[in-house]
Amino acid sequence: MDAGSLSSVSASKSKSRCPLQEQYLQRRNSRENLDRFIPNRSAMDMDYAHYMLTEARKGKENPAVNSPSREAYRKQLAETFNMNRTRILAFKNKPPTPVEAIPNDFSSSVHQQAKTAKPRRYIPQTSERTLDAPDLVDDYYLNLLDWGSSNVLSIALGSTVYLWDAADGATSELVTVDEEMGPVTSVKWAPDGRHIALGLNNSDVQLWDTTANRLLRTMRGGHRSRVGALDWNNHILTTGGMDGQIINNDVRIRSPIVDTYQGHHQEVCGLKWSASGQQLASGGNDNLLHIWDRSMASSNSSTEWLHRLEDHTAAVKALAWCPFQGNLLASGGGGADRSIKFWNTHTGACLNSIDTGSQVCALLWNKNERELLSSHGFTKNQLTLWKYPSMVKTAELTGHTSRVLFMAQSPDGCTVASAAGDETLRFWNVFGTPEVAKPAPKSNPEPFAHLNRIR
Numbered sequence: 442m443d444a445g446s447l448s449s450v451s452a453s454k455s456k457s458r459c460p461l462q463e464q465y466l467q468r469r470n471s472r473e474n475l476d477r478f479i480p481n482r483s484a485m486d487m488d489y490a491h492y493m494l495t496e497a498r499k500g501k502e503n504p505a506v507n508s509p510s511r512e513a514y515r516k517q518l519a520e521t522f523n524m525n526r527t528r529i530l531a532f533k534n535k536p537p538t539p540v541e542a543i544p545n546d547f548s549s550s551v552h553q554q555a556k557t558a559k560p561r562r563y564i565p566q567t568s569e570r571t572l573d574a575p576d577l578v579d580d581y582y583l584n585l586l587d588w589g590s591s592n593v594l595s596i597a598l599g600s601t602v603y604l605w606d607a608a609d610g611a612t613s614e615l616v617t618v619d620e621e622m623g624p625v626t627s628v629k630w631a632p633d634g635r636h637i638a639l640g641l642n643n644s645d646v647q648l649w650d651t652t653a654n655r656l657l658r659t660m661r662g663g664h665r666s667r668v669g670a671l672d673w674n675n676h677i678l679t680t681g682g683m684d685g686q687i688i689n690n691d692v693r694i695r696s697p698i699v700d701t702y703q704g705h706h707q708e709v710c711g712l713k714w715s716a717s718g719q720q721l722a723s724g725g726n727d728n729l730l731h732i733w734d735r736s737m738a739s740s741n742s743s744t745e746w747l748h749r750l751e752d753h754t755a756a757v758k759a760l761a762w763c764p765f766q767g768n769l770l771a772s773g774g775g776g777a778d779r780s781i782k783f784w785n786t787h788t789g790a791c792l793n794s795i796d797t798g799s800q801v802c803a804l805l806w807n808k809n810e811r812e813l814l815s816s817h818g819f820t821k822n823q824l825t826l827w828k829y830p831s832m833v834k835t836a837e838l839t840g841h842t843s844r845v846l847f848m849a850q851s852p853d854g855c856t857v858a859s860a861a862g863d864e865t866l867r868f869w870n871v872f873g874t875p876e877v878a879k880p881a882p883k884s885n886p887e888p889f890a891h892l893n894r895i896r
Contacts, residue, residue: 461596571868572867574866578597580846586628589637594607626641640668670723671712674721676693685703687705711724725756728778754778771783781797800818838871857872
């Protein structure tokens with residue numbers, strides 16, 4: 442793959458485009474417009490310019506008016522204000538104003554406040570990188586993008602799953618499933634960053650070892666139709682299907698199904714386990730949001746939900762657990778709802794609801810600041826950064842020309858990848874740089890120690 446070649450952005454499907462090829466804007470010829478200089482008005486001394494264009498010219502045109510006293514005054518001005526300069530226009534910025542020493546009579550509290558004042562973070566308004574994603578399925582109910590703890594991003598394009606290594610930009614193809622099985626409808630990295638689960642259109646679920654590029658097992662029979670939502674809870678892989686079922690699979694054992702959650706009447710499109718692994722949030726096309734408690738799971742019968750929340754008026758796909766408050770969940774509604782709601786999952790109370798004005802496709806919390814990022818559909822197809830809990834807009838990031846269906850966050854929490862119906866994958870440095878970069882979690886192959894022995 443030639444990463445330096447040009448590629449055009451097109452919303453139409455084109456199999457000739459190379460997947461995950463970086464896009465470059467065509468640069469102007471460097472030899473053009475070499476004689477064009479634009480003065481910097483803010484760097485010019487306007488008083489001096491006015492003097493040179495009016496009074497100084499008068500003196501040159503009519504020397505008789507220059508009396509000895511006027512000439513002496515002119516020389517004094519020239520020495521004081523450096524009026525012996527010859528240039529009026531300026532093309533560079535003024536030098537920074539020197540900082541004066543702080544008087545000693547200021548209180549120590551003022552000094553302390555100046556030291557602790559945190560500068561406002563700069564948020565780039567454009568994506569730092571754009572990759573082609575041809576054949577990306579434009580389906581709101583699927584989950585086709587994920588970023589693993591080993592800093593490798595996975596994306597499903599049609600029936601093929603690609604891996605993009607963020608460290609060196611290398612792209613590899615993991616698998617292309619058979620036509621009768623595909624397309625791929627969901628992807629999700631395991632916590633170890635080595636294994637990945639794939640949900641398929643024919644209701645199968647595959648588990649792959651990406652380092653060995655090997656299929657470990659295929660789980661069948663749990664669902665009756667496509668599997669569009671996946672999430673991990675240690676060694677438990679939770680799957681959500683178009684049949685409305687949610688299934689917990691213990692990937693270490695031969696018969697993996699250990700729990701079944703039944704509460705949705707239509708397709709399950711959102712699944713997220715809390716950081717503690719105790720609660721599961723599920724959203725569906727039936728406009729329902731369920732909270733399930735792990736301790737209530739039953740292998741003998743369908744598990745009863747902890748909370749059944751009916752406030753949304755459209756499909757609930759976007760789900761995000763708060764990293765700094767374990768029982769706080771954010772959820773986003775589809776085109777007929779357009780709202781982001783916040784829930785206390787212990788009590789089931791709705792804490793706040795805001796109208797975003799457009800379809801909410803995905804949600805991500807900032808791991809370093811109290812901020813929430815949302816991606817949207819018509820009309821702006823934007824990413825919006827919100828300050829929590831005031832929900833004041835901090836930034837709006839535009840560039841996609843179709844609804845931003847999927848978002849994934851880098852392991853260090855700084856960069857966000859977004860994939861849209863315009864068949865592009867964009868990277869945004871929206872969450873800044875943490876004060877202390879957290880290392881990626883170490884690989885823990887123990888939960889999968891038995892996988893190699895399972896046929």
